[in-house]
Amino acid sequence: MKNKFLYLALALCMVLACHTGCRRNRENKGSADVHVFYYTYSDPYISSVRSALSSKLNETGLTVQEYDSNNSQTTQTEQVQTAITKGAKMIVVNIVTTGSDDASSGIVRMAKDAGIPVVFFNREVSDSVVNSYEQCAFVGTDAAEAGYLQGDMVGDYVAENFDQVDLNGDGRISYVLFMGEQGNNEAIYRTKYAVENANKKLTAASQNELVFYDSSNADGYLLDKDGKWSAQAANEYMTTALTSYNAANDNMIELVICNNDNMAEGAITALQTAGFNTGVEGTTTIPVFGVDATDAAKELIKAGKMTGTIKQDADGMATALAKTAKNGIENRTLLDDMSDYIIDEDTAKVRIPYDIYLGEE
Numbered sequence: 001m002k003n004k005f006l007y008l009a010l011a012l013c014m015v016l017a018c019h020t021g022c023r024r025n026r027e028n029k030g031s032a033d034v035h036v037f038y039y040t041y042s043d044p045y046i047s048s049v050r051s052a053l054s055s056k057l058n059e060t061g062l063t064v065q066e067y068d069s070n071n072s073q074t075t076q077t078e079q080v081q082t083a084i085t086k087g088a089k090m091i092v093v094n095i096v097t098t099g100s101d102d103a104s105s106g107i108v109r110m111a112k113d114a115g116i117p118v119v120f121f122n123r124e125v126s127d128s129v130v131n132s133y134e135q136c137a138f139v140g141t142d143a144a145e146a147g148y149l150q151g152d153m154v155g156d157y158v159a160e161n162f163d164q165v166d167l168n169g170d171g172r173i174s175y176v177l178f179m180g181e182q183g184n185n186e187a188i189y190r191t192k193y194a195v196e197n198a199n200k201k202l203t204a205a206s207q208n209e210l211v212f213y214d215s216s217n218a219d220g221y222l223l224d225k226d227g228k229w230s231a232q233a234a235n236e237y238m239t240t241a242l243t244s245y246n247a248a249n250d251n252m253i254e255l256v257i258c259n260n261d262n263m264a265e266g267a268i269t270a271l272q273t274a275g276f277n278t279g280v281e282g283t284t285t286i287p288v289f290g291v292d293a294t295d296a297a298k299e300l301i302k303a304g305k306m307t308g309t310i311k312q313d314a315d316g317m318a319t320a321l322a323k324t325a326k327n328g329i330e331n332r333t334l335l336d337d338m339s340d341y342i343i344d345e346d347t348a349k350v351r352i353p354y355d356i357y358l359g360e361e
Contacts, residue, residue, distance in 0.1 A: 032065035034325045035083040036092045037076055039123060041068040043229065044262050045292040045312060046094065049122065052318035053092075060326050071228065073097040080107050084114045090328040091118045092321060095125060099183030104129045108136055117328030121321055124185055127347040137334040137348040139320045145354050146291050146310050147189040151197020153308050153356050154257060154289050158198065159205040165287060168250050174213045175255035176241060178263040179221040180229030187229075190259045190291060191221050198257075213245050213253045229259060231266030238270035246274065247284075256288040261297035261309055264290030268305055279303045293357040301359045311357040320350050 069076035073096040097103040104125040111118035117135040180187045199209040212220045224233035258264040271277040293311035300306035342351040
C-alpha cells in the first residue's frame with residue numbers, strides 16, 4: 001500500500017512538473033528581449049530582412065520573438081499589446097498600415113506607457129509619430145530615392161536601346177506599370193518618379209517620352225488592389241493586357257516597370273507564356289524593371305529574362321536595426337554610435353541607401 005501511495009505521489013509530481021515546465025515555456029515566449037513584428041512573412045524582401053535580422057540579433061546575444069501580422073493591422077496591434085503585457089523589453093515594428101498615423105501612434109503610446117523603446121522599419125511612419133517619444137526611431141530608406149533611381153535606370157536603358165525596344169517602330173515606347181499598394185509612400189514615389197525620371201532622360205536624348213499602353217487609363221498604372229505587391233496580381237494584369245496588346249496586333253507592350261521584384265516575376269511569367277523573355281537566343285525580351293534586388297530577380301537578370309532592379313539593402317537594414325535594438329536593450333539612446341549612417345536632421349530616422357543593379361555586384 002505504501003508503494004502504491006508512493007507511485008501516486010511521484011506521478012502527481014511529474015504532472016505538476018510538466019505543467020509548470022509548459023507554463024514556463026509559454027511565459028518564456030513572451031519574455032524574449034526583442035519582439036519583431038512583420039507586416040507579412042510572404043513579402044520576399046521582408047523575408048530577406050527577417051533572415052538577416054534574426055541572425056544579427058542572435059549574434060549580439062539577444063533573444064528574439066517574431067510575429068507574422070499577415071497584412072492585418074488589427075492582428076499586429078493585438079500582437080504588440082500582448083508582447084508588451086508579457087514583458088517585452090524592446091519592440092521592432094514593420095507597420096502594416098502606412099496611410100495614416102492611427103496605428104503607429106497607438107503602438108507608440110503602448111510602448112511609451114510601458115517604458116520600452118520602439119523602432120519602426122521599412123514601411124515609413126511620419127516624423128510626428130517618431131518625435132512623439134524620445135525612445136522611438138525609424139530605420140528605412142528614402143522612399144523617393146528608389147523611384148528616382150529606377151527612372152534613371154529605365155531612361156538610360158531605353159535611350160541607349162530605343163530602336164530595339166520600339167518593336168512596332170512608331171517612335172514611342174508603350175509601357176505598363178504595376179503599383180504595389182495604394183497610399184504607401186514607397187509605392188507612390190516609385191510609381192511617380194520611375195516614369196518622370198525616365199522621361200527626363202529620354203527628352204535629354206531628343207527622344208519621345210514613354211506612353212502608357214492603355215490610353216483609357218488616366219492613372220498610368222495598374223494597382224494590386226489587395227496591397228500585397230504580389231506576383232499573382234501582376235501576372236493576372238499582364239496576361240489580360242496581352243490578349244489585346246500584343247505583337248499580332250502590332251501594339252505590343254514594349255516596357256514593364258514594377259514597384260517591386262515580386263511583381264516583376266509575375267509579369268515575366270505572363271510574358272513567357274506569350275513566348276517572350278525566355279532567355280533563349282533569338283527570342284524577343286521585353287525590358288522588365290523592378291525594385292529590391294531579390295535573389296530571384298538576380299537570377300532572372302543573370303538568365304537574360306529581366307533587365308534591371310534597384311537594390312534595397314536587406315543586410316544593411318538588418319544591421320542598423322540590430323544596433324538600435326541593442327541600444328534600446330542597454331537603455332541607451334536608440335541612435336547612439338550610429339554617426340556613420342545617414343540620419344535625418346529633425347527626427348530619429350536612419351536612411352539605408354538604394355543602388356542600381358544590372359547584374360554586376
